[in-house]
Amino acid sequence: MPESSGQSQRRPIGAGDARSRAASAYIDGVAGDGATARGNAAAWQRYSIRPHVLRDVTVVDPRVTVLGRTLPSPIIVAPWAGQGHADPRGELATARAATSCGATLCLSSGSSYPIETVAAISGPYIQQLYLPTNRNIVAPFLRRVVAAGAFAIAVTVDNPTTGTRASFRAGLAPYTPLRSVNFPSVRDRRTLAAATDVTARDITWLQEFTGLPILVKGVLRGDDVAQVIDAGAAGVIVSNHGGRQLDGTIPTAEALTDIVDTVSDTATVIVDGGIRTGTDILRAIALGADAVAVGHPLARALADGGETAVHKVLTDLLADFDTALALTGTPTVPELTRDLLSPSPSSRPQ
Structure with missing residues (x-):
């Protein structure tokens, strides 16, 4: 969460509070020794800002435009499953905070509440999806997604298997319900695990079946992006799963420019990973992203203080972004271009 603002105090976790320990294991769990998770945040700081002056920033x-839709801000609330483990109101609290702050919700298909219940609070939203091996399971769910008012689907493709997160599995497993509220006919949640055989054909099928724009989440390479767009996707979410899958992957800030240059304004690009301040948002958009997704700071806030804490983190982050726009002499988001940034000496090629 933002280092300088909006950071709530963690609730003390008692020795016998197994559910709180499980939630923390889930929220804070990372792959390996956490190098990727740490690297995501550090990578944004390697771009120095070159502000304009003598600009009217009264x-x-x-506002930004994403998939042809005007959004109040560039912040998208990243999807994460089972928010009820962190707070009893779970996704309902997150959706209410996001809507009141002008952030856009991306809802996990593994939410603790039915998508219709959350969408009634959030309004138009983005639906995250893990595509299981049995495609027949997901068809009824996709029809509900369309009816609930989703304006895009973000299919996660970077988890054909679960990364090494021992604390996550040990802590959360006892509290994971056997059935999913969004797939009530499925008796074993393992059936809903992402398939290992997702290909470009599945992206084409998703777009044709739903008629919605498809975002492919978990892309880090320009050549993969080209394949995704050729399959009919409307865009990508540049993501390494917050460092929760494969440790040692490239930070998303470093992967972003290659992907932006590959799509060359022909597709939507959203980026997540390590976004902690308004200046991080500014850097991401100046590098070519259309919007950013924020996950861990909001998950931590939900566990620490519920809806109120999520609202505060979002409010502070948006205020910080507004301030960054003014101080760089760029009063509108389209004015954020790469010439505002300079790689720090340590990140320049020798």
């Missing part, structure tokens, strides 16, 4: 406008 009014700043944080």
Whole structure:
């Protein structure tokens, strides 16, 4: 969460509070020794900002256009499953906080509440999806997604298997319900695990079946992006799963420019991973992203203080972004271009 603002105090976790320990294991669990998770945040700081001066910044406008839709701000609440483990109101609290702050919700298909219940609070939203091996399981769910008002589907493709997160598995497993609220006919949640055989054909099928724009989440390479777009996807979410899958992967800030240059304004690009401040958002958009997704700071806030804490983190982050727009002399988001940034000496090729 933002280092300088909006950071709630963690609730003390008692020695016998197994559910709180499980939630923390889930939220804070990372792959390997956490190098990727740490590297995500550090990578944004390797871009120094070169502000404009003598610009009229009396009014700043944080609105962005994503998939042809005007959003109040560039912040998308990243999807994460089972938010009820962190707070009894789970996704309902997150959706309410996001909507009141002008952030856009991306809802996990593994949510603790039915998608219709959450969408009634959030309004138009993005639906995250893990595509299981049995495609017949997901068809009824996709029909509900369309009816609930989703304006895009984000299919996660970077987890054909679960990364090494021993603390996550040990802590959360006892509290994971056997059935999913969004797939009530499925008796074993393992049936819903992401398939190991997802290919470009599945992206084409998803787009044709739902009629919605498809975002492919978990892309880090330009050549993969080209394949994704050729399959009919409307865009990608540049993501390494927050460092929770494969440790040692490239930070998303470093992967972003290659992907932006590959799509060359022909597709939507969203980026997540290590976004902690308004200046991080500014850097991401200046590098070519259309929007950013924020996950861990909001998950931590939900566990620490429920809806109120999530609202505060989002409010502070958006205020920080507005301030960054003014201080760089760029009152509107389209004015954020790469010439605002300079790689720090340590990150320049020798």
